[in-house]
Amino acid sequence: xxxxxxxxxxxxxxxxALLRVxxxxxxxxxxxxxxxxxxxxxxxxxxxxxHTGDRTLFEAAAHRLNMIVREVQDAATELRxxxxxxxxxxxxxxxxxxxxxxxxxxxxxxxxADTAIDKMVxxxxxxxxxxxxxxxxxxGLEQTDERVAAGKSEKGVITLSAAQVGxxxxxxxxxxGRGLNREKILSIARKRGLxxxxxxxxxxxxxxxxFEPGFSTAEKVSNLSGRGVGMDVLNTTMRDxxxxxxxxxxxxxxxxVSLHIPVSLAFLDCILLRQGTHLFAVPVEDxxxxxxxxxxxxxxxxxxxxxxxxRLRERHxxxxxxxxxxxDALPDLTPLSDTVAIVLKAGTRxxxxxxxxxxxxxxVVMKPLSGVLAKVRAxxxxxxxxxxxxxxxxxSERLAAGENA
Amino acid sequence: MTKDQAxxxxxxxxxxxxxxxxNMYLTFAIGEETYGxxxxxxTEIVGMQRIMTVPDVPRYIKGVINLRGKVIPxxxxxxxxxxxxxxxxxxxxxxxxxxxGSPVGLIVDRVSEVLEIAEDHIDSARGVGGGGESQSLVExxxxxxxxxxxILNTGMLVSDAELSMPxxxxx
Numbered sequence: 001x002x003x004x005x006x007x008x009x010x011x012x013x014x015x016x017a018l019l020r021v022x023x024x025x026x027x028x029x030x031x032x033x034x035x036x037x038x039x040x041x042x043x044x045x046x047x048x049x050x051h052t053g054d055r056t057l058f059e060a061a062a063h064r065l066n067m068i069v070r071e072v073q074d075a076a077t078e079l080r081x082x083x084x085x086x087x088x089x090x091x092x093x094x095x096x097x098x099x100x101x102x103x104x105x106x107x108x109x110x111x112x113a114d115t116a117i118d119k120m121v122x123x124x125x126x127x128x129x130x131x132x133x134x135x136x137x138x139x140g141l142e143q144t145d146e147r148v149a150a151g152k153s154e155k156g157v158i159t160l161s162a163a164q165v166g167x168x169x170x171x172x173x174x175x176x177g178r179g180l181n182r183e184k185i186l187s188i189a190r191k192r193g194l195x196x197x198x199x200x201x202x203x204x205x206x207x208x209x210x211f212e213p214g215f216s217t218a219e220k221v222s223n224l225s226g227r228g229v230g231m232d233v234l235n236t237t238m239r240d241x242x243x244x245x246x247x248x249x250x251x252x253x254x255x256x257v258s259l260h261i262p263v264s265l266a267f268l269d270c271i272l273l274r275q276g277t278h279l280f281a282v283p284v285e286d287x288x289x290x291x292x293x294x295x296x297x298x299x300x301x302x303x304x305x306x307x308x309x310x311r312l313r314e315r316h317x318x319x320x321x322x323x324x325x326x327x328d329a330l331p332d333l334t335p336l337s338d339t340v341a342i343v344l345k346a347g348t349r350x351x352x353x354x355x356x357x358x359x360x361x362x363x364v365v366m367k368p369l370s371g372v373l374a375k376v377r378a379x380x381x382x383x384x385x386x387x388x389x390x391x392x393x394x395x396s397e398r399l400a401a402g403e404n405a
Numbered sequence: 406m407t408k409d410q411a412x413x414x415x416x417x418x419x420x421x422x423x424x425x426x427x428n429m430y431l432t433f434a435i436g437e438e439t440y441g442x443x444x445x446x447x448t449e450i451v452g453m454q455r456i457m458t459v460p461d462v463p464r465y466i467k468g469v470i471n472l473r474g475k476v477i478p479x480x481x482x483x484x485x486x487x488x489x490x491x492x493x494x495x496x497x498x499x500x501x502x503x504x505x506g507s508p509v510g511l512i513v514d515r516v517s518e519v520l521e522i523a524e525d526h527i528d529s530a531r532g533v534g535g536g537g538e539s540q541s542l543v544e545x546x547x548x549x550x551x552x553x554x555x556i557l558n559t560g561m562l563v564s565d566a567e568l569s570m571p572x573x574x575x576x
Contacts, residue, residue, distance in 0.1 A: 367475075370507040372478045373459065373462065376460070
C-alpha cells in the first residue's frame with residue numbers, strides 16, 4: 001500500500017512509519033467490514049442463484065472472495081490491536097504510590113506485556129485492573145514483619161501477567177500474600193444472606209463474592225480500598241467486555257485473580273445451534289465437547305425434581321435444557337438420546353445443553369441486546385449470521401448459574 | 406433487499422417532508438381502529454419479512470429481524486393490545502420506531518397516512534383504561550374531521566407493565 005503512494009517528498013517515511021488514525025475511523029471500517037462479510041455470504045448463498053448448471057467457476061470465485069473477506073476481516077481487526085503493555089505501564093507507575101500508602105514494599109513482576117489486545121478493550125482495562133492491584137497490595141500482601149515471621153521475603157511480590165489462550169486474553173494479577181480468609185469471607189457472605197448458615201460453598205464459588213458490590217472484609221476503610229466501590233467497576237467492565245473473572249487462593253501463599261477477555265470485540269468465532277425454532281450461538285472457546293448421547297449415558301434423578309444428568313466418560317454433567325431455562329418448554333421434552341449435547345465450560349464446571357441440531361461454525365458480528373430485548377437472560381447479545389439470520393449468543397456461565405443469574 | 410410493496414408511495418414521500426414534524430402523526434390500522442404515533446420517533450417503514458424467534462421475551466414480541474445489519478425486535482401490536490392474533494398478509498407492515506435509544510418494530514395491519522393534528526385537536530385520554538395517568542397506552546384522541554386517531558403513548562408500548570386495552574376506546 002505505502003509503496004504506491006510514496007513520493008519523493010515523503011522518502012523519509014520508511015516502511016516502519018506510523019500513522020495516527022482516529023479510533024472512530026477504524027470503528028467505522030470494522031462495521032463496514034462486518035457488513036461486507038455478511039453481504040458476501042448472503043450473495044453467495046442467494047436462493048436466486050441457478051443451482052442446476054455447472055457452477056465450478058462460480059464456486060471458485062466465491063471461495064476466493066470469501067478468503068479475501070476473511071483476510072480483510074483479520075487485517076481490520078489487527079488495526080485495533082495494541083500491546084497490553086500500554087495498560088501495564090500505567091499500572092506500574094501506581095505501585096510506588098501504593099507502597100507509600102500501605103507502608104509495604106512491593107515488587108511488581110510483569111509477564112507477557114507484548115500480548116496483543118483490542119484497543120477498545122485495553123482502554124477499559126486500566127480501572128478494573130488498578131482496583132485488583134490495589135486489593136492485592138492492601139489486603140493480599142502482609143506487612144513486612146508479618147512476612148518475615150512467615151519466612152517470606154521482605155518485599156511482597158505482585159505478578160501481572162498476560163497471555164493469549166485461543167481467542168481469549170488472560171490477565172492474571174497474583175500476589176504472594178496471605179491468601180483469602182475463608183472463615184472471614186464466609187461469615188460476611190452469610191451475614192449478607194448470600195449463603196445460608198449451613199451452606200459450605202466450594203472455594204472457587206465463595207471467592208467470587210469478594211466481587212459483590214459493597215463487599216469488603218477490611219476492618220477499616222483505607223484510602224486504597226475497602227469501600228467495595230471498585231468492584232462495581234470491575235463487574236460492569238467485565239460484563240461489557242464479555243469477560244470472566246476467576247479467583248484462586250491458597251491460605252498463606254497468595255491469591256490470583258484472573259480476567260479472561262476476548263482478544264477482539266468485533267468478531268466472535270461461534271458454533272451455531274438450533275433448538276426448536278430458536279437459533280443460538282456459542283463462542284467456540286466455551287465448548288468442551290459435542291456429544292451424541294447414547295441411551296446408557298442419560299439419567300434422570302427423581303429425587304432432584306427429575307434433573308437430568310449426562311454421563312461423559314468418568315464424570316456426570318448436569319443437563320440444562322434451554323427450553324426449560326427460557327420457560328417455553330413443551331409438554332414433552334425430546335429424549336436426551338435424540339438430541340445433540342453441547343458440553344459447555346461454565347467457569348470451573350461443565351453443563352450439557354441438548355439441542356436439536358448443530359448447524360455450522362461461523363465468524364459472527366455481535367450486537368448488544370437493547371430495548372425490549374435487554375431482559376433476555378444468559379446472553380451476551382445477538383449474533384448476525386452470514387445468512388442474514390440472527391442468533392442469541394449464550395453465556396454459559398450465567399446459563400449454568402440458573403434462573404436468577 | 407426488502408420488498409416494501411405494502412408502503413404507499415405518498416406515505417413514503419410524506420415521511421421525508423421536512424416541515425415542522427411536531428404535530429405530525431403516522432397513522433395505522435389495527436382492525437377497525439386508527440392509531441397514531443408521533444412521526445418524530447418513526448425511522449422507517451418496511452414490508453413484512455422473515456422473523457427469527459428469540460426466547461425469554463413477552464408473548465407480544467414475535468422475534469427479531471435483521472434490517473441491514475441492525476437487529477430489530479418486533480412487537481405484534483395486536484398482541485400488545487391483547488387482541489386476537491391475525492395472520493400476516495401483504496398489507497401487514499413493520500413500522501420501525503426509535504424509542505429511548507433502541508429500535509423496535511411494530512407489526513400493524515396496514516399503514517394509513519401521515520396526518521397533521523394540531524395540539525388543540527387532541528383530547529387528552531391519559532388514564533383511559535385505568536391504572537392511573539402514567540400507566541395508559543393512550544396519550545390522546547386526535548380529531549381528524551369525522552374520524553378519530555388514537556394517539557399512542559409510545560413509552561408505555563415498550564414498558565413491561567401488563568395492560569388491558571381500554572374498553573371505551575376499543576368499542
